[in-house]
Amino acid sequence: MSNYSYLYDEFHEVISGEQLRRILHVSKRKCAWLLQSGAIPCTDNCNKTRRYAVKLDDVIEYIIESEKAAERVQPQRPPEFFREQLSDEWFDVPDVLTITDVSYITGYTPNAVDNWILKGSLRSVIVQTGIITCREWLIDFYCSDGYNIAKKVDKHKKLLQRLLI
Numbered sequence: 001m002s003n004y005s006y007l008y009d010e011f012h013e014v015i016s017g018e019q020l021r022r023i024l025h026v027s028k029r030k031c032a033w034l035l036q037s038g039a040i041p042c043t044d045n046c047n048k049t050r051r052y053a054v055k056l057d058d059v060i061e062y063i064i065e066s067e068k069a070a071e072r073v074q075p076q077r078p079p080e081f082f083r084e085q086l087s088d089e090w091f092d093v094p095d096v097l098t099i100t101d102v103s104y105i106t107g108y109t110p111n112a113v114d115n116w117i118l119k120g121s122l123r124s125v126i127v128q129t130g131i132i133t134c135r136e137w138l139i140d141f142y143c144s145d146g147y148n149i150a151k152k153v154d155k156h157k158k159l160l161q162r163l164l165i
Contacts, residue, residue: 004060017042017052020059034062078147078164085163086139093135102138107155121145 011019020040021031035042035052040062043053093105099117103110116122121144123137149156 011056013056014053020054078143083143095135097133107153
């Protein structure tokens with residue numbers, strides 16, 4: 001609890017739902033769900049305003065437990081042979097790729113590819129004609145961040161099934 005002792009300086013022993021929302025940096029809806037579901041114990045007076053009373057100790061306990069759970073969840077890593085199989089699969093793909101090319105190869109929208117580049121997950125360079133990447137960087141992406149995409153498109157799922165089974 002020593003990491004969160006500063007909260008005792010800033011807040012009272014019992015806080016409101018709005019204060020909880022600010023501490024956790026979550027939306028009003030998420031905050032209400034955390035309280036109504038019992039994830040964080042509280043007293044509910046059922047009023048429209050100032051509805052919840054939450055003990056600061058319970059909030060700190062929730063934060064610590066959430067951090068422990070996040071540490072236990074490790075992203076999946078592809079098998080060692082995945083990079084080699086992906087290189088074989090995309091052997092005939094050109095060395096230099098535009099966002100449109102990557103979109104066509106992977107099945108994801110150009111907007112999704114753009115987001116990968118903006119986040120720095122997919123390496124790229126800017127040239128006179130626009131943004132480009134290369135086949136090796138795309139393979140690197142698929143073997144790291146791309147392997148853990150939560151909502152995979154059908155083309156990605158089929159590729160994984162074909163290469164990993």
